[in-house]
Amino acid sequence: MRLPDSVTGSFLVVLGAAAAYGGYILPPVPGQPVGPNVFPLVIGSGLALCGLAIVFGIGHSFEEEEELIPLEDGQAAAPPPQGKLYGLRALLPPALLLFYVAAADRLGFIITAAIMVYVTSTALGAKWKLALPLAALSPFAIHLIFGKLLRVPLPAGLLPTPW
Amino acid sequence: MLKTLLDAFALISTWEVIISMFAASVYGLVIGSLPGLSATMATALLVPVTFYLSPIAAIATIVAASSMAIFSGDIPGALLRIPGTPASAAYADEAYAMTRKGQAELALGAGVWFSAVGGIAGVLSLMILAPPLAEIALSFSTFEYFWLALLGLMCATLVARSSPVKAIAGMFLGLLVSCIGIENPGGVPRFTFGLTDLFGGIEPIPALVGVFAVAQVMRAMLTPEPPPLPRRKFGSIMAGQWRLTKLYHWQMTRGNIVGIIIGVLPGAGADMAAWVSYAMSKRFSKEPEKFGTGHVEGLVEAGASNNASIASGWVPSLLFGIPGDTIAAIAIGVLYMKGLNPGPTLFTEKASSMYAIYLMFIIANIMMIPLGIAMIRVAAYILLAPRSAIMPIIMLCCAVGSFAIGNNMFGVVTVAAFGVIGYVMEANGYPVAAMVLGIVMGTMVEQAFVTSLIKSDGSILPFFERPVAAILAAMAIGALLWPVMVWVWRKVKQPQAAAATSR
Numbered sequence: 001m002r003l004p005d006s007v008t009g010s011f012l013v014v015l016g017a018a019a020a021y022g023g024y025i026l027p028p029v030p031g032q033p034v035g036p037n038v039f040p041l042v043i044g045s046g047l048a049l050c051g052l053a054i055v056f057g058i059g060h061s062f063e064e065e066e067e068l069i070p071l072e073d074g075q076a077a078a079p080p081p082q083g084k085l086y087g088l089r090a091l092l093p094p095a096l097l098l099f100y101v102a103a104a105d106r107l108g109f110i111i112t113a114a115i116m117v118y119v120t121s122t123a124l125g126a127k128w129k130l131a132l133p134l135a136a137l138s139p140f141a142i143h144l145i146f147g148k149l150l151r152v153p154l155p156a157g158l159l160p161t162p163w
Numbered sequence: 164m165l166k167t168l169l170d171a172f173a174l175i176s177t178w179e180v181i182i183s184m185f186a187a188s189v190y191g192l193v194i195g196s197l198p199g200l201s202a203t204m205a206t207a208l209l210v211p212v213t214f215y216l217s218p219i220a221a222i223a224t225i226v227a228a229s230s231m232a233i234f235s236g237d238i239p240g241a242l243l244r245i246p247g248t249p250a251s252a253a254y255a256d257e258a259y260a261m262t263r264k265g266q267a268e269l270a271l272g273a274g275v276w277f278s279a280v281g282g283i284a285g286v287l288s289l290m291i292l293a294p295p296l297a298e299i300a301l302s303f304s305t306f307e308y309f310w311l312a313l314l315g316l317m318c319a320t321l322v323a324r325s326s327p328v329k330a331i332a333g334m335f336l337g338l339l340v341s342c343i344g345i346e347n348p349g350g351v352p353r354f355t356f357g358l359t360d361l362f363g364g365i366e367p368i369p370a371l372v373g374v375f376a377v378a379q380v381m382r383a384m385l386t387p388e389p390p391p392l393p394r395r396k397f398g399s400i401m402a403g404q405w406r407l408t409k410l411y412h413w414q415m416t417r418g419n420i421v422g423i424i425i426g427v428l429p430g431a432g433a434d435m436a437a438w439v440s441y442a443m444s445k446r447f448s449k450e451p452e453k454f455g456t457g458h459v460e461g462l463v464e465a466g467a468s469n470n471a472s473i474a475s476g477w478v479p480s481l482l483f484g485i486p487g488d489t490i491a492a493i494a495i496g497v498l499y500m501k502g503l504n505p506g507p508t509l510f511t512e513k514a515s516s517m518y519a520i521y522l523m524f525i526i527a528n529i530m531m532i533p534l535g536i537a538m539i540r541v542a543a544y545i546l547l548a549p550r551s552a553i554m555p556i557i558m559l560c561c562a563v564g565s566f567a568i569g570n571n572m573f574g575v576v577t578v579a580a581f582g583v584i585g586y587v588m589e590a591n592g593y594p595v596a597a598m599v600l601g602i603v604m605g606t607m608v609e610q611a612f613v614t615s616l617i618k619s620d621g622s623i624l625p626f627f628e629r630p631v632a633a634i635l636a637a638m639a640i641g642a643l644l645w646p647v648m649v650w651v652w653r654k655v656k657q658p659q660a661a662a663a664t665s666r
Binding site for chain 1: 211212214215326328329331332335336338339342347348349350351353354377380381382383384385388549550551552554555556558559560561562563564566567570572575576578579580582583586587590591593609612613616617620621650
């Protein structure tokens with residue numbers, strides 16, 4: 001997901017301008033010169049200016065002194081299997097969270113959670129021998145901690161828990 | 164004084180506090196030792212649990228988990244050359260070189276011992292610095308708060324290890340996020356796009372969980388699994404540490420002081436402290452040529468530094484609600500929820516709670532020594548757990564935890580959205596810590612800004628009239644102009660250098 005600076009910068013210019021305009025059209029507080037419109041106006045203009053600076057590469061010389069994420073660059077950095085859709089795998093976690101939002105009320109916590117665990121685990125390279133028991137057990141453990149001990153009202157759905 | 168201290172002892176000597184502190188310590192040690200799971204993430208995932216604890220127990224869990232996680236990040240750093248938390252990244256190479264030389268015990272022992280010493284130095288700084296600063300802060304008006312907040316935001320962008328322009332952009336993004344909702348000077352729905360869920364604004368905690376936890380799971384999807392830890396027998400871990408303390412007492416003190424200073428600066432946390440201290444140790448060492456070959460000196464200084472910054476990061480958080488680092492940003496959220504609203508009056512009205520926080524920090528750092536040694540001995544077994552088993556659990560905790568914050572599904576949507584935002588920002592060199600600071604401080608900045616504008620009645624002069632405000636203003640404007648000056652200076656210098664080489 002490494003995009004050129006001109007793309008991210010332009011996006012910030014548009015976002016900043018939109019925020020400034022959005023702030024500008026907010027209704028003012030009667031009889032007062034400053035209201036809810038001032039802050040977005042300032043922030044939006046600042047953001048747009050930063051975006052412009054990024055587009056023109058100002059401050060770029062400060063970058064890339066070190067790897068940004070020095071984590072997990074192990075000794076044996078085997079080249080991952082590259083495919084066209086490989087980069088899209090990163091979107092799996094947020095997609096699963098949205099799936100949880102959509103499905104948890106109908107299917108219930110246990111089933112939804114089991115699907116999430118199974119998919120995440122498999123995507124990270126687990127064999128079914130690990131992923132299946134994990135998907136079967138971990139939702140109950142989490143439900144025990146959050147639902148039972150901390151009394152978070154987790155949806156029961158199709159499969160209510162034994163407690 | 165004595166009575167407050169006794170009250171504080173009474174506050175922390177309940178079973179709830181003791182058990183939650185112990186559990187959080189173990190949790191922090193485990194999360195910190197797993198590569199890719201940072202101390203900030205450990206703290207963020209802990210927040211939903213703290214809802215159901217008493218205020219003191221809630222803070223105890225955060226104090227214990229964050230201190231332990233920063234230390235235990237050293238373990239995989241020394242044994243695998245993979246830092247468990249970013250705070251250990253600065254000296255992972257050095258520690259691994261020591262392991263290869265057969266000095267794993269010394270490296271890890273130095274990690275435990277100097278972390279504990281650094282942590283206690285950090286608490287002392289908190290105890291000494293906070294009360295007098297609270298005295299001064301009592302006389303602050305909105306003008307001072309405005310400049311102070313601005314200075315805090317600027318500090319975060321200055322110390323970021325990336326382009327300052329991108330850091331400032333990240334900060335503005337965070338402030339923009341904080342604009343959402345009806346909690347603004349006019350009480351009108353702002354940037355809500357007609358969605359009732361957005362009326363309450365974006366809660367900082369789900370945003371933080373998304374940025375730090377979900378984004379990490381997303382990165383794990385694309386990176387190869389770290390190799391398993393080779394099993395080994397350890398000799399005595401604490402042997403030789405006292406000798407090191409005497410030999411490197413000056414380095415240790417310098418590390419503590421640097422860590423404290425960096426911790427107090429808003430936005431700069433343990434990882435920054437470790438990098439600066441390690442570089443400093445190398446720069447001032449009598450034997451700099453030994454660095455990188457398994458020399459313990461840098462480990463002593465950086466290990467003492469990163470833990471010192473954890474406690475001192477609470478100084479601006481408790482006094483002004485300006486987080487000293489990302490962990491303190493989470494702590495502020497918890498403080499607000501528990502009715503311990505940050506501010507100078509906290510030190511007069513809730514003095515016993517403050518003393519309880521000091522005591523818990525000291526206890527956590529003392530507990531770190533036995534628990535840390537135990538952790539080093541069992542680390543080989545914990546690190547056997549494959550990533551494909553840990554990340555799914557983290558995902559579940561993100562979903563359930565963010566739901567638990569407000570008992571509505573919108574929290575989960577927020578987490579997912581901020582996971583994507585955090586991932587894209589990190590991948591493109593925008594520091595997420597700056598955005599987090601913007602989100603946490605946004606409401607406060609706006610309030611101070613708008614109230615000051617109303618009071619000054621259109622004039623700019625009152626912003627500079629009070630002496631403290633003038634000093635803070637000068638510092639903030641200086642910080643704002645600093646990157647510009649460096650940039651201009653480099654531009655001027657470059658042609659000269661080119662001319663010099665061509666001659």
